[in-house]
Amino acid sequence: MILPTTSVGSFPKPEYLTRARTRYARREITRDQLEALERQATEEWIRFQEEIGIDILVDGEMYRGDMCTYFAENMRGFRVSGLVRAYGNRFYKKPVAVARVEYETPITVEWFKFARARTARPVKGMITGPYTMMDWSFNEHYPSRRAFALDLARALHDECLALQEAGAPYIQIDEPALSTKVDELPLAIELTGIVTDGLRARTIMHICYGAFEKVYPAMLDIPVDQLDLEMANSHFDLLDLFRTKPFTKEIGLGVIDVHTHEVEPQDRIEEWLRRTLQVIPKERVYVDPDCGLKTRTVEEAQAKLRVMVDAVRAVRREIGG
Amino acid sequence: MFKTTVVGSYPRVGDTPELQRLRRAIGEFEQGRRSLEELRQVEDDVTREVITEQARAGVDLITDGLIRWYDPVSHLCRHATGFEINGLLRFFDNNFFIRQPVVKEEVHWAGPSVSEEYRFAQAHAGGHPVKAVLMGPYTLARFAKDTHYGDFRALLRDLTVLVRTELVRTLEAGAQDVQVDEPALLEQPGDFPLLLAALRELLDGVKARTCLALYFGSLRGIAEALRELPVTGLLVDVVSRPENLEILAQGAWPADRSLVLGLLDARNTKLEPPEQVAELARRVAGRRPAESLWLAPSFGLELLPREAARRKLERLVECAAFLRRTQR
Numbered sequence: 215m216i217l218p219t220t221s222v223g224s225f226p227k228p229e230y231l232t233r234a235r236t237r238y239a240r241r242e243i244t245r246d247q248l249e250a251l252e253r254q255a256t257e258e259w260i261r262f263q264e265e266i267g268i269d270i271l272v273d274g275e276m277y278r279g280d281m282c283t284y285f286a287e288n289m290r291g292f293r294v295s296g297l298v299r300a301y302g303n304r305f306y307k308k309p310v311a312v313a314r315v316e317y318e319t320p321i322t323v324e325w326f327k328f329a330r331a332r333t334a335r336p337v338k339g340m341i342t343g344p345y346t347m348m349d350w351s352f353n354e355h356y357p358s359r360r361a362f363a364l365d366l367a368r369a370l371h372d373e374c375l376a377l378q379e380a381g382a383p384y385i386q387i388d389e390p391a392l393s394t395k396v397d398e399l400p401l402a403i404e405l406t407g408i409v410t411d412g413l414r415a416r417t418i419m420h421i422c423y424g425a426f427e428k429v430y431p432a433m434l435d436i437p438v439d440q441l442d443l444e445m446a447n448s449h450f451d452l453l454d455l456f457r458t459k460p461f462t463k464e465i466g467l468g469v470i471d472v473h474t475h476e477v478e479p480q481d482r483i484e485e486w487l488r489r490t491l492q493v494i495p496k497e498r499v500y501v502d503p504d505c506g507l508k509t510r511t512v513e514e515a516q517a518k519l520r521v522m523v524d525a526v527r528a529v530r531r532e533i534g535g
Numbered sequence: 536m537f538k539t540t541v542v543g544s545y546p547r548v549g550d551t552p553e554l555q556r557l558r559r560a561i562g563e564f565e566q567g568r569r570s571l572e573e574l575r576q577v578e579d580d581v582t583r584e585v586i587t588e589q590a591r592a593g594v595d596l597i598t599d600g601l602i603r604w605y606d607p608v609s610h611l612c613r614h615a616t617g618f619e620i621n622g623l624l625r626f627f628d629n630n631f632f633i634r635q636p637v638v639k640e641e642v643h644w645a646g647p648s649v650s651e652e653y654r655f656a657q658a659h660a661g662g663h664p665v666k667a668v669l670m671g672p673y674t675l676a677r678f679a680k681d682t683h684y685g686d687f688r689a690l691l692r693d694l695t696v697l698v699r700t701e702l703v704r705t706l707e708a709g710a711q712d713v714q715v716d717e718p719a720l721l722e723q724p725g726d727f728p729l730l731l732a733a734l735r736e737l738l739d740g741v742k743a744r745t746c747l748a749l750y751f752g753s754l755r756g757i758a759e760a761l762r763e764l765p766v767t768g769l770l771v772d773v774v775s776r777p778e779n780l781e782i783l784a785q786g787a788w789p790a791d792r793s794l795v796l797g798l799l800d801a802r803n804t805k806l807e808p809p810e811q812v813a814e815l816a817r818r819v820a821g822r823r824p825a826e827s828l829w830l831a832p833s834f835g836l837e838l839l840p841r842e843a844a845r846r847k848l849e850r851l852v853e854c855a856a857f858l859r860r861t862q863r
């Protein structure tokens with residue numbers, strides 16, 4: 215099939231789960247009670263993705279709070295910080311490396327298996343990458359950013375092996391921090407090499423908020439099969455960049471702006487897909503939203519995913535895929 | 536020698552329910568369950584608290600913690616006309632976001648902000664010196680999305696007038712130390728002449744002590760020109776870019792003007808050993824009159840948890856004391 219559709223990772227949590235998380239934080243419900251609702255929400259999202267015809271499914275990350283802290287809490291060497299401000303009146307807790315970071319036990323594998331057992335379609339394994347974990351954590355242990363990140367890369371490699379063992383055909387590494395410090399791209403490439411070393415699964419790196427013009431084409435050296443990029447929020451300006459130097463990997467093509475309430479008109483997405491296919495061969499194009507959809511409402515996220523799938527179907531019919 | 540100061544912001548929320556009253560008050564205000572006046576009272580209260588916390592740590596020149604700022608960029612724009620405050624934008628390379636001001640028409644000052652905040656802080660600092668902090672016009676222009684002027688210089692000119700209006704009022708309120716932040720310059724060092732012109736206009740005739748704050752980026756590319764800056768002091772983050780320390784050690788900033796070394800990492804909870812801080816500070820100290828050197832964190836402390844920020848301040852003061860004690 216051409217133009218397979220997928221998602222970056224997170225979906226909005228239904229209201230009953232948001233409420234339950236607050237109650238769990240106040241110790242009004244047990245861990246088991248919370249997890250039961252996380253499973254319920256995950257099942258609902260799996261059913262939704264099947265129903266609208268998404269090709270490669272995600273578990274929706276119903277069990278994650280912050281994307282770094284979730285992994286840190288499940289590794290050795292971290293504690294969790296006090297609250298820091300993210301923006302406005304929003305606060306979050308960050309990981310703090312206080313000892314050598316080591317892989318202890320599978321982190322996302324049980325959720326991967328849970329999702330996989332509920333669908334016949336392929337499910338993606340998803341991890342937060344070592345560069346982002348390093349950049350978004352406090353470091354009280356390591357003498358350098360590199361030393362910290364290298365241990366993270368080794369630990370996350372073990373998680374990838376465990377996901378592959380559990381049957382993940384695709385493994386996605388999320389590196390939203392990567393585009394914020396372009397001069398550390400060589401470090402990110404080295405780290406990714408460690409994470410993806412010897413994997414048979416197809417590997418994807420998701421990068422967002424990019425100053426891509428500063429790292430292109432150098433970012434094509436990141437050792438993964440696919441780069442998943444935000445294209446919609448810059449109105450596909452990146453295509454011009456890909457015309458100057460060919461995009462030599464598979465691309466995860468973000469066609470849905472995750473920061474707007476508006477549901478994209480279908481013909482706009484179709485037009486973007488057609489323009490992309492003039493620049494990148496169709497065999498190498500996967501289609502998904504720009505980023506995780508967790509900041510949208512459930513209704514917005516579902517409407518956006520539906521129109522994405524409809525647009526892809528229309529373009530497939532045109533080109534006979 | 537080696538007095539201490541801060542760069543500006545301080546965490547407005549801590550980890551106990553008591554320390555989260557401002558967060559709750561804002562939430563309740565947004566839901567219409569609290570009046571603006573009630574919210575302002577909580578802001579006043581938390582501002583007094585962080586003033587006391589900084590003074591108690593022994594910091595020589597403090598701020599009000601910028602507790603009332605929604606973020607470093609949109610704060611002044613919220614007290615002006617011509618802007619619409621829009622979606623989130625990353626603040627440099629931090630996992631911290633500001634609201635982008637969108638310029639819809641000509642921008643004009645429309646009401647006091649920092650001047651009133653300064654007045655309040657000074658009145659509650661018990662005689663402790665307080666400095667006023669303003670985001671500079673160049674950085675505001677860089678972060679804004681211009682849909683009106685179509686000309687960066689024209690926007691910068693009007694923003695300079697806007698910031699100057701507030702700055703003049705702040706001086707009238709009695710401020711003797713004013714800091715202007717222009718971190719965006721370090722991303723576009725080629726714009727130095729633009730910044731210089733803006734600062735000359737901004738600070739024309741100002742008699743107070745003025746300090747330009749530069750953080751997150753490298754001084755490389757503007758080192759030769761620094762001395763042209765029309766300010767009495769310079770604050771530099773030497774943590775994010777270690778080469779900044781070397782540039783300053785080579786005398787890039789005149790010895791007869793004050794220099795604030797942002798030497799303690801404001802973006803990491805780890806506490807630096809005083810010996811290590813002292814060694815770095817001495818690389819710059821040798822060539823300068825002792826009283827012109829200050830120590831500070833590398834940026835405002837609000838990227839740290841509250842407790843870590845307090846410890847960082849205490850460590851800052853310890854480092855300065857260590858330097859004085861071991862002076863050769």
Ligand SMILES: [Zn+2]
Nearest residue numbers: 421422505506
């Ligand atoms: Zn993303």
